[in-house]
Amino acid sequence: MKKILTAALVATAVLLAACGNLNFNSGTSGTTGSSSTSKYTTTGTSDSGTYEGVIKDGRYQTSSARGLQLTQNQQDGNAFNIKSMEAGLQEISKKQFATSKYVFEEGQLLSTATTKKWLAHRSSSDQDGLNPKSNSSTDPNKRVPTYLQTILEQDYMTQSGSSMSLGGVSIALGMNEYDYYEKQQYGATYTTHITDAAMTQQGRRMAKEVVARVRKMKGVSQDTPIVIALYKLAARDSLVGGTYFDYVVSTSGDSLQSWKPVNQQNEVLPTVDNKKPINQTVSDDFNNFQSNVENFFPTLAGVTAQAHYEDNQLAGLNVTINTQFYGLTEIQSFTQYVSSMASKYLPSGVKIQITVQATSGPQAFLARDSGQKDFTTHVFDSY
Missing domain, CATH: 3.30.300.190 (GMP Synthetase; Chain A, domain 3)
Incomplete structure (x- = not known):
């Protein structure tokens, strides 16, 4: 029964995502790190509450790291999480980046290779891993779980005359409430439950590190606003997506403003x-x-x-x-x-x-x- 409901609800999400009237606005501009001869257009918007999207040389700019998760075992799970993350991150971003002043672009800063490194457990061979170092235990209550499962980036561009540049960045950290794992390859699946307190503590630690790393990336200045939002992934057998529970803004350097709670339920x-x-x-x-x-x-x-x-x-x-x-x-x-x-x-x-x-x-x-x-x-x- 759940499989039937899941297929039906996924089809609804896909259909709704495809609806909308697009009006094209043309211009020639250059974004940070792009050729000044590149031609940029925007999709236009069907209403004042949505962002226009960036089109470069006639093509919509996709993100290579969209939907990337740490393990295939987790990826076999809830089909609603990524769509829910995307929609929710845009809504949080609207609090910082007004739809009348910013243009939306899929994340261009985080490559697939970088995202994979960040999602890993920190180790001697991967110092970039945001998840804590593993202790090699297979006991559900003793092992160091995978707290961070997926990362989503959205870029918000500004236009000035004939130019377009990076105006802000929003990044969602998809945190596990249930960490699924196998004690041996192709074996039985076990679960470690992560408390809200541990999820919040780890998410806030990671957010500070993410801001520091993003500040060093090409095209990001010391005063580019960066939004980091924490998202609790729904269990993989859930018929709804997860929810955001916390977000923070950095407007200068590596410092973070006060964390702001988000109250969502599905x-x-x-x-x-x-x-x-x-x-x-x-x-x-x-x-x-x-x-x-x-x-x-x-x-x-x-x-x-x-x-x-x-x-x-x-x-x-x-x-x-x-x-x-x-x-x-x-x-x-x-x-x-x-x-x-x-x-x-x-x-x-x-x-x-x-x-x-x-x-x-x-x-x-x-x-x-x-x-x-x-x-x-x-x-x-x-x-």
């Missing part, structure tokens, strides 16, 4: 194993919506949602409805009904996205931004 609705929901009212509202939708087409495979909370308040809801293949007119009628039930039962005032999909692919999409009353709907035709 959950899947309906809850499983009689787990108490984060917010009973939200859970009841979704259950009413689910019941009415499933009664419309009794053969639905399921209706699930990912709920995201900020400071104990619902901030967004991603709903996935899995169907069998139906005819176009049936899907049109079903989509209209889903829109009506969503307006009636789902919480008002928050961003909601609903994907209707079959095994053959998405069949319909509904969305409502926070503050809006009506849903925008689209039914995917077969041609």
Whole structure:
């Protein structure tokens, strides 16, 4: 059942990431470390709350280290962590880098080789490892676990006339709550649980070291703002991504300002194993919506949602409805009904996205931004 839900929710995330209208703004400029003859454009933005992206010589600038994790054993886990890290880091970055003044670029400072070294355990052969030196123990309660699992970098560029330069850097440190390991290759998997206190202590230590290292990189000045955010990775069998819990800003040299806590929570609705929901009212509202939708087409495979909370308040809801293949007119009628039930039962005032999909692919999409009353709907035709 979890595999079915995971596939459905991943498809929703991919679909939502692909939506948006892009307007192109052209110009010729040079970023730090790039040829002054390179041509840069920006993607434009579909609304004032999102960043424009950097395009160099007609190509979007990707990050070679995106999604890199320490071990394949961990990588086989939660598919939502990286997407959740990316979206959450942008939201934290907006507090420091206004969307009206900065342009977004995938991380260009950290290469794959550098990231691999940083993710390793410190040793005589790798002095760059951010994880503490291993003690070679295989006891779950005695071994030195892998605290840092993945690193994500985002760059924020500034434009001045015909030039573009690095205006700021944001880096997320993906910290393990559960460190999975094998005592022998291809053997059984064991788990070391890492407490919040230990995770925070190690994350803050690493943040200070990361800032010092980034300051020495080409193109980064002593007063380039650097944001370091700590992200707790969700367990690999979780149906939602992890959450941020701490971040700090460095505006000069290696010094850090005061750490700022982040209060985030994620959950899947309906809850499983009689787990108490984060917010009973939200859970009841979704259950009413689910019941009415499933009664419309009794053969639905399921209706699930990912709920995201900020400071104990619902901030967004991603709903996935899995169907069998139906005819176009049936899907049109079903989509209209889903829109009506969503307006009636789902919480008002928050961003909601609903994907209707079959095994053959998405069949319909509904969305409502926070503050809006009506849903925008689209039914995917077969041609």
